[in-house]
Amino acid sequence: MNEILEKTVLTPVTKKIVVNAPYVARKAQPGQFIILRVRENGERIPLTIADYDREKGTITLVFQEVGLTTRLLGRLEVNDSILDLVGPLGVPAELPEKGTVVAVGGGVGVAPILPKCKEMHKRGVKVISIIGARSKDLLILEEEMSACSDELHICTDDGSRGFHGFVSDKLKELIENGVQMDEVIAVGPIPMMRATCEVTRPYKIKTWVSMNPIMVDGTGMCGACRVTVGGETKFCCVDGPMFDGHLIDWQEAWRRVNMYRDEEKVANERCPNCGGVR
Amino acid sequence: MPIKERTEMPVQDPKERIKNFSQVALGYTEEMALNEASRCLQCKNPTCMTGCPVAVKIPEFIKLLKEKKYQEAIDKIKETNNLPAICGRVCPQEHQCEAKCVLARRGQPVAIGRLERFVADWEHSHGKSEVRKAEPNGHRVAVVGSGPAGLTCAADLARLGYQVTIFESLHAPGGVLIYGIPEFRLPKDVVRREVEYVKSLGVKIETSVVIGRTLTIDDLFHDGYEAVFVGSGAGLPMFMHIPGENLNGVYSANEFLTRINLMKAYEFPEFDTPIKRGKRVAVVGAGNVAMDAVRCALRLGAEKAMILYRRGREEMPARAEEVLNAEEEGVEFHFLTNPVRILGDDKGWVTGVECIKMQLGEPDKSGRRRPIPIPGSEFVIEADTVIMALGTSPNPILAQTTEGLKAHPWGGLIADEKTGRTTRPRVWAGGDAVTGSATVILAMGAGKQAAKDIHEYISSGAQGW
Ligand SMILES: Cc1cc2nc3c(=O)[nH]c(=O)nc-3n(C[C@H](O)[C@H](O)[C@H](O)COP(=O)(O)OP(=O)(O)OC[C@H]3O[C@@H](n4cnc5c(N)ncnc54)[C@H](O)[C@@H]3O)c2cc1C
Ligand SMILES: Cc1cc2nc3c(=O)[nH]c(=O)nc-3n(C[C@H](O)[C@H](O)[C@H](O)COP(=O)(O)OP(=O)(O)OC[C@H]3O[C@@H](n4cnc5c(N)ncnc54)[C@H](O)[C@@H]3O)c2cc1C
Ligand code: SF4
Ligand code: SF4
Ligand code: FES
Numbered sequence: 001m002n003e004i005l006e007k008t009v010l011t012p013v014t015k016k017i018v019v020n021a022p023y024v025a026r027k028a029q030p031g032q033f034i035i036l037r038v039r040e041n042g043e044r045i046p047l048t049i050a051d052y053d054r055e056k057g058t059i060t061l062v063f064q065e066v067g068l069t070t071r072l073l074g075r076l077e078v079n080d081s082i083l084d085l086v087g088p089l090g091v092p093a094e095l096p097e098k099g100t101v102v103a104v105g106g107g108v109g110v111a112p113i114l115p116k117c118k119e120m121h122k123r124g125v126k127v128i129s130i131i132g133a134r135s136k137d138l139l140i141l142e143e144e145m146s147a148c149s150d151e152l153h154i155c156t157d158d159g160s161r162g163f164h165g166f167v168s169d170k171l172k173e174l175i176e177n178g179v180q181m182d183e184v185i186a187v188g189p190i191p192m193m194r195a196t197c198e199v200t201r202p203y204k205i206k207t208w209v210s211m212n213p214i215m216v217d218g219t220g221m222c223g224a225c226r227v228t229v230g231g232e233t234k235f236c237c238v239d240g241p242m243f244d245g246h247l248i249d250w251q252e253a254w255r256r257v258n259m260y261r262d263e264e265k266v267a268n269e270r271c272p273n274c275g276g277v278r
Numbered sequence: 279m280p281i282k283e284r285t286e287m288p289v290q291d292p293k294e295r296i297k298n299f300s301q302v303a304l305g306y307t308e309e310m311a312l313n314e315a316s317r318c319l320q321c322k323n324p325t326c327m328t329g330c331p332v333a334v335k336i337p338e339f340i341k342l343l344k345e346k347k348y349q350e351a352i353d354k355i356k357e358t359n360n361l362p363a364i365c366g367r368v369c370p371q372e373h374q375c376e377a378k379c380v381l382a383r384r385g386q387p388v389a390i391g392r393l394e395r396f397v398a399d400w401e402h403s404h405g406k407s408e409v410r411k412a413e414p415n416g417h418r419v420a421v422v423g424s425g426p427a428g429l430t431c432a433a434d435l436a437r438l439g440y441q442v443t444i445f446e447s448l449h450a451p452g453g454v455l456i457y458g459i460p461e462f463r464l465p466k467d468v469v470r471r472e473v474e475y476v477k478s479l480g481v482k483i484e485t486s487v488v489i490g491r492t493l494t495i496d497d498l499f500h501d502g503y504e505a506v507f508v509g510s511g512a513g514l515p516m517f518m519h520i521p522g523e524n525l526n527g528v529y530s531a532n533e534f535l536t537r538i539n540l541m542k543a544y545e546f547p548e549f550d551t552p553i554k555r556g557k558r559v560a561v562v563g564a565g566n567v568a569m570d571a572v573r574c575a576l577r578l579g580a581e582k583a584m585i586l587y588r589r590g591r592e593e594m595p596a597r598a599e600e601v602l603n604a605e606e607e608g609v610e611f612h613f614l615t616n617p618v619r620i621l622g623d624d625k626g627w628v629t630g631v632e633c634i635k636m637q638l639g640e641p642d643k644s645g646r647r648r649p650i651p652i653p654g655s656e657f658v659i660e661a662d663t664v665i666m667a668l669g670t671s672p673n674p675i676l677a678q679t680t681e682g683l684k685a686h687p688w689g690g691l692i693a694d695e696k697t698g699r700t701t702r703p704r705v706w707a708g709g710d711a712v713t714g715s716a717t718v719i720l721a722m723g724a725g726k727q728a729a730k731d732i733h734e735y736i737s738s739g740a741q742g743w
Contacts, residue, residue: 023487023492023493024492027491027492027493037449039550041542041545041548041549041550042549042550043541043550043551044449044541044551068550069550083449084449084485084486085486086447086449086486086487086488086492087488087491087492088491088492089488089491216533216536216537216541216551217447217448217536219447219488219491219513219673219675220513220514220673220675221513221514221515221532221536221673222515222530222532222533222536223515223517223529223530223532223533224533226524228524233517233519233523233524238675251626252524252626255526255625255626256524256526259526259554260552260554263546263547263552264552266547267546267547267550267552270547
């Protein structure tokens, strides 16, 4: 189990792997995630199930090498196995049956938004997608997103491709141009999701975000993944990861994901040969 | 005949032990064990046994020990207790077997737990411990959770010839024994040894499977299991719901202990999982979990490690020996002290806990005197780490995903006390999942009872439940 069957390098820091995980594939739904460990003394980290094939018993993971564990994962090749992998975890996303949805994906956040767009597209929802990255080399899954979107907008922070600016700026433009939308789904780094929510807030457009706090067990046992939603503490791994973005305490979320900054640096520097970004 | 003094157990020096995670209590030597065993009066009516939830044949094993028949002694214990090396170390003996020993009246009961540990450890270093695998009887049973309840139920059924598979959501089996109770109190090698023993009986353990998510109980029946035992524990941490609880540096005891024990964060960066090493650590609560957390904090280098407890010394629910150990190690106890707010700096890190003084009023339902806040008595305790050890409740995931499986409003699964039968046909449950957080030995007892009832049910060819 957990063998890597396919591996694609999407950008210098983003990889896509297809993993043999028949149990997970059998139950997976859009919005859910897995937790994995790469080596015996390794950390448990969550990754979204970017796609699944129930017949073949496989799941797809897309990850960005940001630190030790994701770099170690990036070093695994086809036929290697992931030490442990558990899931599917979290509540499946509640996706609409009709209407128009704008899907906003930033950076590696495009991966988690893909299965949601696929499902909505299948249901006949009009999907307008906005995907972005810092520059054109870092854009991922453009073709896959295009296949399940009625409209696809591409943005880069440096203007090397498509719209010059943030995905949230593009969204603002669409809204100001009178594009009608029933909901927005935003997935990506916290600053990007936060900015997106600030764009939709004055228009009272329902905006779903997928939170990415630090997790340990992923089953409700530790509370590491606490997020404040509408003044109430939620455990992201069992109550989420999707929440109403207008109710999130973003400042708290931001400082909680940065809680181990110093330690992450130590771990990363100790492992200079782990591949990926340095 | 004058009664001899209880034989003390050698321990690591407190000054040394707070610098390491190695075992605190070092165990009896053979001489000490024989000396202690000689104190047992071999009562005709051994009241000690009535205090043990699984009725270990205490005088019989002690007699064998006295005769240096160590293998026979351990076999005698194992007739009713699968996990003696663990129980000998963590049972609250002062409320159980030892409380009921006739010598307890003079305050010097036979050290039953230590003797139990001695023979269990003896077996490990000398014993051949041959395993007789039972003839398979062709029946399959699934067990959810690999804590003491699940391990015991699985082992008992395997001995009767059942083909048993345990499904465990974490990547390592053992439940609280592996993720909660620290190395210095219960070495993980001891737990692994017991898990290996259960496996040697033919039990299969599938880790990284969350029942209710990866597979449901219905899937298990569909896959051909005839009965399911749920021993999923009580893993959900409680918080106080006071301001500041989500500041950086506030942990649930479960998270703190899981990082340390399961993920070995105390060996960071050799191990990849980090933990914050606080200098002034306040732990809220006074049960076993709180003692473990505060003593771990000391070992991570805390200069001040404090227990904040809203009741008094007498009301502390932790095992007496561990309270003593904590005191020796320099833990500060703040009684009649209840947090009302956690304070932080402008970067969102904990700086202290605002507390209120309590006084004890009339006894409540639990028979303990109810703590009442004294108005205007607020004060601040400085701290950079706060750990909430307020108790845990069962995970609702199984009741939510299994039709017909009912739980009490507080989360505990509804199950028959004697048999472990739940509200869903062919599903049994026991241990913390049913009682809320209790003890290792009670969880084992529940696993045993359920195994017995599952066997009666299946072997009688019973239908319709
Ligand atoms: C539900 C969920 C789904 C996610 N899906 C994806 C995905 O599909 N693709 C992807 O690239 N990333 C995803 N992430 C983020 C991913 O988990 C982190 O990038 C990863 O844990 C980083 O680990 P590291 O050791 O490589 O980096 P580190 O150097 O340890 O950390 C880098 C950053 O990652 C975050 N992080 C660190 N440890 C953890 C942890 N145990 N749990 C969660 N976050 C942590 C912190 O914000 C940290 O600042 C998801 C996170 C969550 C919570
Ligand atoms: C820190 C700490 C210290 C303690 N100290 C003592 C002590 O000194 N003496 C004592 O007697 N007792 C002590 N206890 C209590 C004792 O450990 C528990 O009462 C006992 O472990 C309960 O056993 P259990 O088998 O019911 O559950 P657990 O030990 O909790 O095991 C349950 C297992 O089920 C798994 N699980 C949960 N849900 C699922 C699912 N859906 N699918 C698959 N697997 C699942 C969990 O991951 C876990 O491994 C302590 C508890 C803690 C937390
Ligand atoms: S199992 Fe626990 S209660 Fe029973 S005899 Fe052993 S130590 Fe005492
Ligand atoms: S009650 Fe005490 S003295 Fe009597 S048999 Fe039991 S352990 Fe021995
Ligand atoms: S990750 Fe532990 S409770 Fe969510």
